[in-house]
Ligand code: ADP
């Protein structure tokens with residue numbers, strides 16, 4: 001029996017026990033119709049149960065609501081289909097399993113500005129995308145935060161999805177990988193064998209911020225296995241990290257050597273020309289409703305003073321536009337207006353520096369809480385929710401390690417922080433008001 005089958009059997013035997021104990025089902029009925037049933041397929045939205053005979057199928061088909069309730073009680077919110085043993089197999093080929101590649105559509109090669117600082121990384125990324133698996137595998141891209149690693153990684157994913165639609169791509173992150181492994185081992189989700197099998201079936205594996213698997217031994221082992229399998233089968237792996245493989249502390253030697261076995265390329269801070277081109281392209285993408293054009297000297301000023309990384313550049317541009325909407329007259333955005341936005345130039349970049357304390361202050365004020373409440377153990381919904389948001393923003397805006405964020409918010413462990421960030425991300429995806437609220441908070445943090 002495979003791991004997946006064991007897993008199904010486990011769930012179904014729990015379900016059967018509940019059915020047997022259900023007062024609406026006589027023992028004689030259970031023995032005749034349910035006893036021989038099997039769970040043969042389960043995904044996010046569907047469960048398939050098979051039985052040997054037509055009569056059993058007819059009876060169980062009238063009880064799908066009961067089965068559905070029971071599965072839901074066990075944590076699987078799915079629709080239920082009853083099939084004959086013979087019918088299953090033809091009916092649900094592998095490809096019915098929806099594969100969620102997680103690639104972010106907004107990051108493409110088209111909107112990535114190339115300059116000397118990122119030329120090498122860009123051309124290596126494009127080569128992987130153009131001939132997946134035939135170029136270096138793994139490609140390892142490293143560079144400080146905000147220099148375009150996530151952008152390039154997703155650009156590869158989008159390019160391959162467009163030009164090789166038959167290929168199976170997955171974009172994930174080091175921390176997501178660790179979570180998946182841990183959940184799998186503690187049998188919260190699928191068995192580890194089935195997780196590995198899913199990974200083995202990929203053509204392209206893109207892992208962002210791989211440094212987060214440092215110090216996670218079990219994840220090392222499983223990753224090592226997946227890595228070898230994919231590379232041996234000439235599949236494409238691309239990894240990113242904030243530093244060179246040899247500098248990632250807490251990473252096993254064998255992984256360091258694997259990571260460095262393909263091609264390693266670095267990203268640097270954008271030079272003036274590149275910074276300027278990025279700003280211009282950003283301006284072209286925005287609808288400057290109610291705003292005039294931005295003077296060239298203003299753009300030069302930003303490109304000179306905020307080009308440590310691209311995120312800072314974007315932040316400065318957003319700050320400028322935000323300020324112009326508030327205080328401008330709808331006409332040209334000139335140097336004088338810009339100086340208002342960046343009062344004291346470099347010094348402002350300093351003053352504006354985002355810190356955890358600032359995030360705590362702004363988030364707790366926003367929700368009418370004290371800072372003490374924010375880091376307390378309270379599980380009251382609004383307090384917990386504000387805390388999750390503050391953790392998420394500390395991660396997003398400061399790129400702090402989960403461990404550090406945990407320490408900042410009442411000595412919580414890193415997995416609590418990871419879960420909090422995940423919750424926020426889920427809400428962001430499904431709730432536009434939540435998203436607007438978060439944008440507003442982010443703006444306040446970056447621009448005050
Ligand atoms: P990292 O993953 O290295 O921290 P990101 O890929 O998230 O950085 O980049 C930060 C922001 O800067 C993103 O909005 C990204 O689209 C943008 N960006 C980075 N490099 C470029 C570039 N060369 N051209 C256009 N946008 C860029």
Ligand code: MG
Nearest residue numbers: 149150151208
């Ligand atoms: Mg990134």
